[in-house]
Amino acid sequence: MGRVKIARKSTFIDMTAMSDVTVLLLTFFMLTSTFLSKEPATVVTPPSVSQEKVQETNYVQVLVNPEGKVWLTMHNDTSQDYSNEKMKAALLDKVAEEYNRTHTKKIQFTALQKQAFSKLGSFGVPLSQMGEFLDLAQLPEGQTAMDKWLMGEDNNPNHRTGIPINWNSNEDTPNEFQLWMKAMRQTDNQNLADKIKDGTGVAIKADQNTAFEKIHMVMDNLQTIHMNKFTLLTALKAEGE
Amino acid sequence: MAEVAQNNGGGKGKSHQKKMQIRVDFTPMVDMNMLLITFFMLCTTMIKSQTLNISLPSNEKVDNVENMSQASEEDAVTIILDARLKRGSLTDIDSVNGKVVNEVYYYFGKPGNGSENPTGENNNLQKSEFLTDEINAAGVPTARGIRQIIQQRNKEVLAEITKLKEKYQKGGFGSLETKDGREKAQAAYDEAAKKVRRSENLKKPVIIIKSTPRASYGGLVEVLDEMQINSISIYQVDNMTKVDSVMLIDYQNRHR
Numbered sequence: 001m002g003r004v005k006i007a008r009k010s011t012f013i014d015m016t017a018m019s020d021v022t023v024l025l026l027t028f029f030m031l032t033s034t035f036l037s038k039e040p041a042t043v044v045t046p047p048s049v050s051q052e053k054v055q056e057t058n059y060v061q062v063l064v065n066p067e068g069k070v071w072l073t074m075h076n077d078t079s080q081d082y083s084n085e086k087m088k089a090a091l092l093d094k095v096a097e098e099y100n101r102t103h104t105k106k107i108q109f110t111a112l113q114k115q116a117f118s119k120l121g122s123f124g125v126p127l128s129q130m131g132e133f134l135d136l137a138q139l140p141e142g143q144t145a146m147d148k149w150l151m152g153e154d155n156n157p158n159h160r161t162g163i164p165i166n167w168n169s170n171e172d173t174p175n176e177f178q179l180w181m182k183a184m185r186q187t188d189n190q191n192l193a194d195k196i197k198d199g200t201g202v203a204i205k206a207d208q209n210t211a212f213e214k215i216h217m218v219m220d221n222l223q224t225i226h227m228n229k230f231t232l233l234t235a236l237k238a239e240g241e
Numbered sequence: 242m243a244e245v246a247q248n249n250g251g252g253k254g255k256s257h258q259k260k261m262q263i264r265v266d267f268t269p270m271v272d273m274n275m276l277l278i279t280f281f282m283l284c285t286t287m288i289k290s291q292t293l294n295i296s297l298p299s300n301e302k303v304d305n306v307e308n309m310s311q312a313s314e315e316d317a318v319t320i321i322l323d324a325r326l327k328r329g330s331l332t333d334i335d336s337v338n339g340k341v342v343n344e345v346y347y348y349f350g351k352p353g354n355g356s357e358n359p360t361g362e363n364n365n366l367q368k369s370e371f372l373t374d375e376i377n378a379a380g381v382p383t384a385r386g387i388r389q390i391i392q393q394r395n396k397e398v399l400a401e402i403t404k405l406k407e408k409y410q411k412g413g414f415g416s417l418e419t420k421d422g423r424e425k426a427q428a429a430y431d432e433a434a435k436k437v438r439r440s441e442n443l444k445k446p447v448i449i450i451k452s453t454p455r456a457s458y459g460g461l462v463e464v465l466d467e468m469q470i471n472s473i474s475i476y477q478v479d480n481m482t483k484v485d486s487v488m489l490i491d492y493q494n495r496h497r
Binding site for chain 1: 264266267268270271274275277278281282284285290291292293294295296297298299322324332334339340341452453454455456457458459460461462463465466469470478480
């Protein structure tokens with residue numbers, strides 16, 4: 001009986017080429033990625049036929065959640081002189097100065113607190129609690145505590161999130177939201193001020209099911225401080241919708 | 242590729258060592274890279290969100306009434322947005338797309354035809370709907386709902402825009418063959434379309450957008466979209482007046 005000899009072949013698959021491809025892809029994604037920044041509220045923006053893209057630098061995002069709470073995010077120039085960190089520290093100084101002019105209970109920030117503020121993404125707590133909020137950054141686990149505060153998930157009833165805002169059409173007695181927005185115009189970053197003036201520098205991001213009343217209050221506040229032009233962030237509308 | 246051929250003392254015949262191959266197994270490396278890619282893919286935002294530019298009128302009181310920009314009665318169209326209510330007083334939410342269902346009302350010219358009492362017979366408020374175009378067998382879209390109403394008021398401008406579109410497709414703004422040519426033609430078309438939209442010689446409506454407090458923000462964006470779709474150049478977002486509210490309540494009471 002003759003036996004059929006089966007040649008033993010190695011099952012080794014050469015993965016080098018595969019590895020090359022994956023490394024290339026990885027490099028691509030690493031270089032092009034901009035991370036989703038964590039926001040205090042998740043919103044679904046309304047669909048629109050508008051094709052215009054949001055700009056990457058020099059704009060202020062006003063995030064409004066369905067309950068009408070407001071948070072701000074400041075995006076500055078890419079240049080070193082007007083970096084986000086420098087401008088935010090300046091912004092906090094400016095706001096504190098304006099706040100102290102009209103309030104009897106003065107606020108003051110330490111260098112450490114200012115540094116903590118300059119590293120924040122979205123912000124939005126009442127100015128009277130801002131000091132306490134920024135002190136959290138010094139603690140271990142501080143970032144988590146701050147995020148929780150902003151999202152309204154820490155179980156401290158005294159901690160309020162969202163920038164205080166109300167119907168106010170008197171420019172001489174601005175509310176805190178108006179103080180912040182006015183200060184945005186007054187930093188050294190002239191590019192941001194110009195963008196705010198031509199309307200592309202203020203972007204309102206809100207959920208599609210938010211009652212118009214809440215958005216109207218934000219718009220009305222902006223109109224009062226002569227920011228009549230702004231943009232609304234929308235999502236791309238699917239065909240046939 | 243991932244192997245290094247070793248040839249130990251190839252010249253000397255006595256060596257019994259075989260020709261050995263050192264192979265490096267890249268499979269774990271690929272595994273790890275794949276994981277990293279997945280991580281980056283999930284964490285990136287490739288799609289940038291779109292923006293919609295709007296400008297609102299100044300909040301300041303105008304002392305001199307003559308300085309206020311006035312829309313003539315025949316041009317003015319007021320659109321009022323309201324949310325549909327379920328029984329009880331909750332807003333109705335679409336179970337399919339999770340959006341608040343909005344209702345849209347409109348009137349031409351002055352509220353209540355300018356009369357003292359805008360209710361009943363004098364109430365010129367009408368109801369419409371947000372509808373997409375109906376496309377017939379030949380592929381020609383027909384506007385419906387509020388879009389049809391706006392299009393009828395803006396007929397002259399839209400006719401000009403259609404002409405421009407045809408001209409663009411025939412290459413009237415420059416050749417569409419090359420990418421560079423297409424961009425130039427597009428820019429020329431945009432410029433011409435802008436001129437038509439703002440033209441003084443064409444009759445065009447002035448649209449005033451109002452919204453009740455309970456209507457959703459998504460609805461407002463929808464109305465603003467209609468402005469863009471229908472090439473409306475003059476529109477503004479304004480506050481509800483007392484007369485508007487009276488008319489709306491009157492209409493809703495009669496059509497319950």
